Amino acid sequence: MPKSKxxxxxxxxxxxxxHMPGVIKHGNDLCTRIDGxxxxxxxxxxxxxxxxxxxxxxxxxxxxxxxxxxxGESCDPVxxxxxxxxxxxxxxxxxxxxxxxxxxxxxxGRPSQxxxxxxxxxxxxxxxxxxxxxxxxxxxxASGFDIPPERKDILAPxxxxxxxxxxxxxxxxxxxxxxxxxxxxxxxxxxxHSHGSAVAFLGHLLQERIGSLLISSSHDQDHLGPWGxxxxxxxxWSSSRLSVKSIGYEFSRSEKIKRLVNHVIAKPLLKxxxxxxxxxxxxxxxxxxxxxxxxxxxxxSWHAPDFKxxxxxxxxxxxxxxxxxxxxxxxxSLNFRRELAGHLDPPVDRALRKLIQRSEEIINRDTAxx
Numbered sequence: 001m002p003k004s005k006x007x008x009x010x011x012x013x014x015x016x017x018x019h020m021p022g023v024i025k026h027g028n029d030l031c032t033r034i035d036g037x038x039x040x041x042x043x044x045x046x047x048x049x050x051x052x053x054x055x056x057x058x059x060x061x062x063x064x065x066x067x068x069x070x071x072g073e074s075c076d077p078v079x080x081x082x083x084x085x086x087x088x089x090x091x092x093x094x095x096x097x098x099x100x101x102x103x104x105x106x107x108x109g110r111p112s113q114x115x116x117x118x119x120x121x122x123x124x125x126x127x128x129x130x131x132x133x134x135x136x137x138x139x140x141x142a143s144g145f146d147i148p149p150e151r152k153d154i155l156a157p158x159x160x161x162x163x164x165x166x167x168x169x170x171x172x173x174x175x176x177x178x179x180x181x182x183x184x185x186x187x188x189x190x191x192x193h194s195h196g197s198a199v200a201f202l203g204h205l206l207q208e209r210i211g212s213l214l215i216s217s218s219h220d221q222d223h224l225g226p227w228g229x230x231x232x233x234x235x236x237w238s239s240s241r242l243s244v245k246s247i248g249y250e251f252s253r254s255e256k257i258k259r260l261v262n263h264v265i266a267k268p269l270l271k272x273x274x275x276x277x278x279x280x281x282x283x284x285x286x287x288x289x290x291x292x293x294x295x296x297x298x299x300x301s302w303h304a305p306d307f308k309x310x311x312x313x314x315x316x317x318x319x320x321x322x323x324x325x326x327x328x329x330x331x332x333s334l335n336f337r338r339e340l341a342g343h344l345d346p347p348v349d350r351a352l353r354k355l356i357q358r359s360e361e362i363i364n365r366d367t368a369x370x
Contacts, residue, residue: 008066008067008068011068012066012068015069016068017069017071018035018059018063018068018070018071019034019035019071020034020052020055020056020072020075020103021034021052021055022072024050025050026047026050026208028042028043028046028047028048030042030050034055034059034183037183037184037185039178039179039180039183041180042176043175043205045173045174046174046206046209047208048205048206049204049205049206049208050205051075051076051207052072052073052074052076052103052106053075053076053079053241053242054205056072056079057200057204057237058180058197059185059186060101060197061086061090061096061189061197062186062188062189063101064087064096064097065096065098065193066185067097069099069101070102072101072102072103073103073104074104074106075103075104075106076108076109076240076241077105077106077240078108078239079239080101080103080105081105082238083100083236084100085236086233089232090233093226094226108241109207109239109240110241111211111212111240111241111242111243112208112209112211112241113211114137114210115134115135115136115137115210115211115213115214116136116137116206116209116212116213116214117132117136117139117214118140118142118199118213119139119162120275121158121162121165121273121274121275122275123253123256123257123274123276124216124253124256126165126256126266126270127248127256127259127260128214128216128247128248129165129169129171130260130263130266131259132214132247137171138171138172138173138174138206138210139162139166139174140174140175140203140213141173141176142176142178142198142199142202143175143176144177144178144179144181145180145181145195145198145199147281149177149178151281154281154282154283156283158275161273161275164273165269165273169265174206174209176205176206180201193228194228195228195229196228196229196234197228198228199215199229200213200215200234200237203237203242203244204241204242207239210242211241211242212242212243212244213243213245214247215229215234215246215247216248217229217230217231218253219332220249220250220251220252220255221250222252223335224249225331225332227332229246231246233246253299254303254336254340257296257303257304258304261300267307270309271308271309272310272311274296274309274311275311276293276295276296277290277292278292279291284311284313285312286311286312288312288314288315288316288321289316289321289324291333293312294318294321294322294325295336297312297321298318298322298337298340298344299340301344302340318351319348319351322348322351322352322355323354323355325355327355327359327361328355328359328362328363329362329363329366330363331363334360337352337355337356341353
C-alpha cells in the first residue's frame with residue numbers, strides 16, 4: 001500500500017470522512033465529485049446508474065486503507081450488510097484496521113434479468129464467456145483500467161474485438177470508460193488490492209441492464225491467496241439488485257487455455273482477439289516479451305505448439321525471452337510458472353526453472369527481511 005500522504009494523515013487525524021453523494025444519477029455520461037476530485041463515467045451503448053452502492057464499492061477499500069470513514073445518506077441494505085464481511089476479509093489479509101461505513105439502510109430493489117461478464121479479452125474472461133454457468137449475455141469491457149482512456153489506438157481495436165466475440169457467441173456488449181484509477185483517493189491503494197472492487201463497480205453501474213455480474217478468477221482453488229479479486233471476497237460486493245459471482249477458480253490458467261484451444265468456436269476467436277498484455281500493449285495486441293506474454297507463449301507451447309496467435313509476436317525466441325525477464329516477486333504469480341515446469345521442450349524448461357529459482361530467491365529474501 002502506498003505511503004500515506006500529508007493530506008491523508010491530516011484528514012485521518014481530524015476525522016474528516018469521505019462522503020458519498022446521495023443523489024442517484026442516470027445516463028450515458030455521468031460525473032460526480034468524491035473527496036474533492038471529480039469522477040467521470042461514460043458508455044455510448046448502455047445507460048448507467050451512479051448509485052451510492054456503485055460509489056461505495058469503488059471507494060470503500062481506498063477509504064478504509066487510508067484510515068478514514070466512508071459516510072453517506074442511505075444505501076442498499078444488502079450491500080451495507082456485506083461491507084462488514086468485506087472489511088473482515090481484507091483486515092485478515094492486509095490489516096487495514098477498517099471502520100464500518102456509516103449509511104442508513106435504504107429500500108431493497110429487484111434485480112434485472114441479464115448476466116454480465118467483465119471481459120478483458122484475456123484468458124480467464126475468454127474462458128468464462130464460453131464455459132460460465134450461468135452463461136453471460138453481456139460482455140463488459142473497461143476503458144481506463146489496464147488501458148488509459150486516451151489510448152484510442154489500442155482501445156478502438158479492442159472494442160472491435162469485443163464486438164466480434166459478442167457477435168460470434170450471440171451476446172451483447174458494452175464498453176465503460178472511467179477515470180477511476182486516476183482519482184486521487186483511489187490511487188492511494190494498490191491495484192492488486194483494489195481491482196476486484198473496481199470490476200464490481202462496473203456491475204453496479206449496469207444494474208438496470210444486469211442482475212448478475214461474473215468476475216473471472218485469476219487463480220485456481222489450489223493456489224488462492226490475498227488478492228483484490230477472490231472467491232471469498234467478490235460475492236460480498238453484491239446488493240439486492242446485483243449478485244456478484246467469482247467463477248472459473250475450479251481450473252488452472254493452463255487448463256483453461258487447453259480447453260479453449262480445443263473448442264471449435266473459441267479457438268479462431270482466440271487466435272484473432274486474445275489480449276493478455278498490460279505492460280506494453282499495442283494496437284495489434286500483445287508485446288510478446290513481458291511476463292504475461294511469455295507465460296502465454298510457454299503455455300501454448302505445451303498445449304498447442306503449432307497454434308499461433310495473430311495478436312502475439314514471437315520475434316524474440318522463447319528461451320531468450322524467458323532469460324531476459326526480471327525475477328517474479330509475487331508467489332501467487334509464480335505458481336502459474338511452476339505448473340509448466342517439466343512440460344516444455346528441454347531448453348525452454350531449463351530457462352523456466354532458472355527463472356523460478358531466481359524468483360524464489362528474491363521472494364525468500366524479502367520474506368526473511370519482513
